Amino acid sequence: MRRDALLAVGGFDQRLTVAEDREILVRLATLGPFCRSRRRTIVCHETSESLRHRGRQRGDYLRAAELMAENITVTAGFARGPVIP
Numbered sequence: 001m002r003r004d005a006l007l008a009v010g011g012f013d014q015r016l017t018v019a020e021d022r023e024i025l026v027r028l029a030t031l032g033p034f035c036r037s038r039r040r041t042i043v044c045h046e047t048s049e050s051l052r053h054r055g056r057q058r059g060d061y062l063r064a065a066e067l068m069a070e071n072i073t074v075t076a077g078f079a080r081g082p083v084i085p
Contacts (some may be wrong), residue, residue, distance in 0.1 A: 005031055010074050018055040019064040025070065027075045 001024075009027040012020055028034065047053065055061060 010071070013067060013071060015067055016064050018052070018060045019068070023031045023064065023071065024050060027071055030072065030076045 005028055006024070008031060009024070012024055016023060019035075
């Protein structure tokens, strides 16, 4: 990703403990045309001790969804204030 685009959306939200990659991509997509490769570049395997599994157990994904909605609203210009407090 381009540095200027990353800075334009406020960078990564360090409050997120899960889904930070998806969240930044959604905010970047609000800037304009966006390209996604159909080629799989990574294969994920989840175990009972994985970060994803632990995040689901702790409810981190619900909090991440709330923060994503807040960030996207600000980035898209529907609200005023900093993108990432």
